[in-house]
Amino acid sequence: MSVTYTERKTGSALADFLTEKAQVLSIAAFFLICVLFFTLATDVFLTAGNLLNILRQAAPILIVAVAMTFVIITAGIDLSVGSQVALVNASAALILAMGVPWPLVVLAMLLLGAAIGLGQGWFIAYQGIPAFIVTLAGLSILRGAALYMTQGYSIPIRDVAGFFWLGRGTILDIPVPALIALAIAALGALVLSRQLYGRQVVAVGSNPEAARRVGMPAKWTIASVYMLTGLASAVAGLLIAARLGSGSSNAAVGFELQVIAAVVLGGTSLFGGRGSLLGTVLGTLTIAVIGNGLILMHISPFFTQIVTGTIILVAIWLNTRIFTANFSFKRKT
C-alpha cells in the first residue's frame, strides 16, 4: 500500500491581506458610512468650507493621536494629554504676553512638553508604576498647574501675526494645522513601519520580556513614547492657542478621551503589539465628522459626548471580540 503525501498550499495573498487589514478596512467603511449619512442628512456637510473646517478642528486631536498610537502599541496609556495641552496652551499665552519672540516660545513649549512626557515615562518605565496611575496623577497635577498659573482666567495673545498663522493660515486653501497634522501622521507611519525605533516599539508592546532578552533598550523605548505624547501635546497646545488667540487653563477638557477613542477606533489594540497609523487617521476623522455632523443636524452638543463614549465602548468590544481569530457569531457548543 502506498502512502501519498501532499503539501499544504500557501493561502491566497488576498485572504491574508484581508485578515491583516480587517481593522483598517472596517474603520474605513464606517468612516464612509458616516460621511454618506451626514451628506444626505444635511445640506452643508459636503461643502469645501465645512470639510476644511473639520480638518482644522481635528488637527490637534490627530497630532496627539499619532503619538498616542505609539503609547498604546506598547500596551500603555496616557491620560494626561488634555492637561498637557492646557498647560502648554496657558504657558505659551503667558510668555507671549511678556513680549518674548514667538519662535522662542514655540521652541520652549516643545521642550517643556518633551520634559513633562519624559518625566512621566521615567516613572512608568524605570520605576514600574502603571501608566494609568502615573498619567492620572499627571492629569490632575498639570491641569492644576495651568489653573494656578492663570488663576482660571483666559490669557489673550495680541499682535503676533506669525504665530497666529500657524493656527489660522492656509496654504493652497488648506489650513496650516491640518497640513502639520497630516505631515506628523505621515512621519509617524514611516517611523512605525520602516524604522528600527518603530520595530522596538512593536516588540516591547508585543512581548516586553522577549525584547529585553534580545538586548533591546526596552525601558528607554517605553519612556520615550511618553516623551512623544508630551511633544505632540505641546504642538497641539500651541496650535489651539494660535487658532483661538488666547491661552486658557480650561482648554482641551476631555481631549484625552477623544484621542484615545480615535486610536482605539482605528484598530490599535489596547493589549499592545498591534496598531496602525492609517487606522488612527481614519478614527480621528470619524470622530471629527460625527461631532461636526451632529452639530450641523442641530442636535445638542452635549449629545456628542454620549456618542463619543458609546463609540469607545463599541470599538473596544469589536476590538477584543470580533477581530480575534476564529470569531463566530454562533455560540460555542
Place this chain on the structure above:
Amino acid sequence: MPSGETEPPRIALRGIRKSFGSIEALRGVDLDVMPGECVGLIGDNAAGKSTLTKIISGTYVADAGTIAVDGEQVRFTAPADARAHHIEMVFQDLSLCDHIDVMGNLFLGREMTRWSFLDNRRMKARAREMLSDLDIRIPNLHAKVAQLSGGQRQAIAIARAASFQPRLLIMDEPTSALAVAEVEAVLRLINRVKARGVSVILITHRLQDLFEVCDKIAVMYEGTKVAERETRRTQLDELVKLIVGKGEAI
C-alpha cells in the same frame, strides 16, 4: 587541535552556588562542556537546572564559584555579557513577538539598518540563508509568528539563537510542547547545530530525546550534580533512578 595539548572546555563551571533567601538553589555545581558536545541536564522539578542555565546565560549572578569560557575566566552580570561571549539561550517560552513577522523575529535585537531604516531586503536574503542552513521550511517569511505551529515557532527560536555564531547554545525544554514529527525536527536541528562545533546544553524531561542528541548526561538533585554519565554507557532506567534519588542502589 594541536597534538599533546588538551583543548580547554567550551565552558567550565566550578563550585557554583546560588541562594534565594533561605533556599539554597545551587550547592556547589561543577560542569564542563566541550566544544561541539551536547550535555543533557536532567533532574526533578526544583533540582536547580533552570537556575544553573540562567547563571550561565547571565540572567542571575552566582553567589560563589567561577565560570571559564574556552579557558578564560569570565564574570557575567547581565544577559548582554553572556551574549558578548557568544552564549545564546532558547527559553522555554520562546521569547517570540507574536505581532512581528518571521523575518523580524529572526533579527529581533539585531536588526540590519540603513540610516536607521530597517534594511528589509538584506534581512530577507539573510533570513532565507539562516533557515535553509538549518533545513527549516517556513515558506512565508512575512507570516506573523502567531499564525505558525508550535514546531515552527520552536524552529524560529532555535534558528535565531543558532544563526549568529554562538559558541554555546542553551535550550530549556525545547521539545516539551511539540508533536512527534516536530520533536524529530528539533532533535535533527540540534544535531546540525552540534555538527558546526557549537556546544549545547539541553534541559529536558523527555529522557528518550537525550539518547538521540547528547554525548553526556548530567543529573541534578536538590541543587547538586549527583551524577554524570556518558550517553552510550547508560540506560533509561538508570537515569530515572538517579533523578528520583535512588542512585545508591546502582
